[in-house]
Amino acid sequence: MRKLVVFIIILFIALPVLANNIVDTDNDGLSDELEVNLYKTDPQKVDTDGDGYNDGDEVKNNYSPLNPKKVKMKDNDYDHDGLSDGMEIKFKTDLTNSDTDGDGYKDGDEINKGYDPLNKTFGVKLAKKIEVNLKQQTLSYFLSNVKLGEFLVSSGKNNTTPKGNFKISNKSIKAWSPYGLWMPYWLGIEGQKFGIHELPIWPNGYREGQDHLGKPVSHGCIRLGVGPAKIIYNWIEKGTKISIN
Ligand SMILES: [Ca+2]
Ligand SMILES: [Ca+2]
Ligand SMILES: [Ca+2]
Ligand SMILES: [Ca+2]
Known part of the structure; x- marks a missing residue:
């Protein structure tokens, strides 16, 4: 019975990893994919901003892994585009690029005016x-x-x-x-x-x-x-x- 329970537990731990093919090279709790594409942290470095807290723990607690000061992601604006890192993650914009779609308008200005910061076509609005x-x-x-x-x-x-x-x-x-x-x-x-x-x-x-x-x-x-x-x-x-x- 105990063996079966252990087997099931191992299966449940292993399955999501296999299913999503999650790779976490630096073992900081954030997958390489999320580090590169979303949080813009270093997938080879446990503590990108060098503040003593690893990237995964910072993200889990909503702190910025790109700011060595104790600042929440909702209060950090890494690329100075008027949109906080927390909001950039929600809107799926690039928190290290002030103009994600390259249309000449900053991400923050687009969101404030209701425009789509991920669409280069002029005048496309979000609902x-x-x-x-x-x-x-x-x-x-x-x-x-x-x-x-x-x-x-x-x-x-x-x-x-x-x-x-x-x-x-x-x-x-x-x-x-x-x-x-x-x-x-x-x-x-x-x-x-x-x-x-x-x-x-x-x-x-x-x-x-x-x-x-x-x-x-x-x-x-x-x-x-x-x-x-x-x-x-x-x-x-x-x-x-x-x-x-
Ligand atoms: Ca990682
Ligand atoms: Ca850190
Ligand atoms: Ca941005
Ligand atoms: Ca833009």
Whole structure:
């Protein structure tokens, strides 16, 4: 029995290695393939940046294996193109080349403007998407399925926010609500009377509900805080997909 268990354990350890033909020349926990093509570390060197931590452990703990300082990959920008190493890995761009597709535009600029940093053809854009999680009271925004950020919201009380898949149908810097207040940075949801907007302002100037973020208290709209509302408003285009669940 014990022999069989040992055999099975060995089989499970050996199989993935055989199946994927993983080669890790310097035995640092990162395959040569990942070192060369993704992390841009030295496949012959256990500790590429010479900080005392091996490449595999740094990557596993999200630290940059290319920076001898204790810096996370999401805070390191090796090629100074405005896109962090962590984001480059998610977008599959080259973290040692500031212009992966060689079209004259930096990776970071392309991502910030929604263009495809892996396509040399001018003007090719990546798909944008918004996801609202009513249970967690959050709004996340994605470019090409890579999450760029997440903000707290306040949705409708008593399940008044409609669930489903929609599109953003219109934008307005400041919209007037039938409930008698201003809704800054309004983003209308197609086929619905509700939208996304900044915490509303009463005609007397009172800003409602700073402490409501994280709690469903609106009439059905999805409220964002001061700051995040502007970010989302500027980022969104008419036609951007939004799913509310
Ligand atoms: Ca290696
Ligand atoms: Ca290191
Ligand atoms: Ca790059
Ligand atoms: Ca480019």
